[in-house]
Structure formats: C-alpha cells, structure tokens
Amino acid sequence: MADKLSHIDAGGNAVMVDISGKADTTRIAIAKARVLMSAETYALIANHGHKKGDVLAIAQLAGIMGAKKTPDLIPLCHPLPLTSVTVDLELVDGVDAVDITATCKTTGKTGVEMEALTAASVAALTVFDMCKAVDKGMQITDLRVTRKEGGKSGTFVTD
Template structure:
C-alpha cells in the first residue's frame, strides 16, 4: 500500500480526494486544562484582567478550525458548515473540559478541524489565565467521534 501524502518521487503531496463521494461528515473532539484553584476561581468568577475568558476561547477555537488547512501541512481547506466549541467547568479538579463539533458536506473528514478547534481554545485559556497560573497543564486532546465517508461512524469506546 502506498503513502497518501508522498508522490512517486518521494515528495510530499496533498492527497487527491477528487474521486471520493460527497457526504455529511462530522467530528467531535475534546481536551482538558488543569489549573490552580486561584486561576480556576478567577475564570469562573470572570475576574480575569484580559476579559471574558470563555467567550474569547470559544471564538479562538472556531477561528482555529476555520484556519486548520493553514496550520497543518497538506490538510485540505474545507468549507465548514458548523463549528461549535463548548466548555464544562470541573470544580472538583480545577479543570476545564473543552469540546468541539465540526461538520460539513464534503469529500474528506473534519477530525483535524475538531482537534484544532479544541487545541486553539485550550491555548487561549492558557494565555488568558497564565498571569495567575503559569503552571497550567493542557492534556487529553483526542477525537471522540467521527461520521461520514467510506469508513462511516466511529466512536471512542
């Protein structure tokens, strides 16, 4: 089996998806950020000097998904029809769980866009809270589900 991103001369190339069927494709991803109690309370109480942390991170995550092809070499630029970024505040562990949903009707999947949305949102949370806690930890970034295309539905067990 040949590589999809290397041509016959060993050069990097974008995979040709021209012959793939158009279908509704969707992916969900998640990631976590752990922070000190003081940083977590600052975020929850909206006392961050940089402004509304969650609103800013949501917008950044959506923008990140839209710019995925500019960030990841050989990634196809996609006409996303839906990008959602959401947050779950986990007070027991001073963590924020970030989730994303990316959707389109096209010839290639949106897993990379969903992962990029989560990652950029997490990086924005870090940036906006780092004055309070420079030791925050971003972790557990992963795809949760994907659907559409030849391989159909997939869900993390």
C-alpha cells in the first residue's frame, strides 16, 4: 500500500509531495460538518442567550482562522496562498443541529481540501467548546469534502 500513498516514499518515510512540476490552476474545495445537540442548547444558540457571546459568529471566525493555519496543523500539508475562505453556519430546525459549510479557494499547484476540512472542523470544535458546559452530549458528525474543483483530477461532487 505504501507505493500508492503520495506522502510515503518507497522506504516508508514520510515526504512532502513535490508539486513543483504541476501547473497553477484555480482550486476550490467545499467541506461540511454537523454538530448535533440538545434542544436546550439549540435554543440557547438560536436566541443568542449564551453568556460567552454569539456562538455562530465566533465559530465562523474560528473556522476562517483554522483554514489559514492548516499547514501548521497537518504535517505534510503545503502552505497555500488562500484567496478566499468562507464559513457558513446554519441552525437546522427539527434536528437540533448546526450545519457548517466551509469554502476555500486558491490559485496554485495543489488543492485546498485540507483547508476546507480544517475550517469546518475548527468551526465545529468551537461550537462544541462554547457549549460543552451546558451540553456534554453534543456530537460532531458528517465531516466530509462535498466539492473539489481544479487540478489534473478535475471536479468531484458528492453530498
């Protein structure tokens, strides 16, 4: 299996992939996550009643900051000049959840999937952190890339 993994060389050593021969293209990635919570926690967020502040606004900012820190967190991830990062958080009625959508863009030699996943993860972790004192049973679920554009492999879309 090691010969099929791009971050492992023939000797089994970790390597940062050499992207110097790749063309610069516009790259876009969208990642999503969900935070499930109790009805009481959902109401607290929806009514802006949390004593720590606006949970969704703070999680949005944290997600954007997380995308910018991705190469500091993922050891073999290339640092990228992000041209855009958006993080949208939406309360889901009837499910008692916050849905998170992170979109990252760049023009470069490698994709921004890790940045989008990091943004969605950090936003979800921030919701969890801000609400854990009132809801220890929250769950972070469904973290995934739902769209990727650019590069040699083209476009990938899923839900």
